[in-house]
Amino acid sequence: MNPTLRATLAVLALSGTAAGADGLATPLTATPGDPARGAQIVTDPQHGLCTLCHAGPFPQVAFTGTLGPDLTGVGARRTLADLRQQIVDSRRANPDTIMPPYHSTEGLNRVGERWQGTTLMTAQEVEDVVAYLATLTGDTP
16 A cells, blocks of 8 residues: 555544545645645646546636536535545545546556556645635636
8 A cells, every 4th residue: 555545544543534425624734735736736737637627717728628527616615625535536425436536546447567556646736736626716617
């Protein structure tokens, strides 16, 4: 198991906070998320890949996807715990989702040997993305 994920699960177990339908209430890091770094991750086509599936208030992105929900106003519709859970592993809320689990290595299929045991985002990157998404509170789609 990935050491970061193992540490995260240990923190959750000690805090009594579980990941589930109500979200993931406990931050993954002691360092608060940085919305500016989160915005960079969300709009970077080589890293977060968020705009491949999601539209939103991203004027710097020429083309956005329509597979996932529009992220405009997501910060007004979702709690921090819900946003965090969705990024960490959206399969908790929807086992049939096509959204990748960005901070989980469990239950994955056909993972190349080079990437086995690693997550798509670090714990800090998850917190940065959550902090950014929480700022998207205007004009829900």
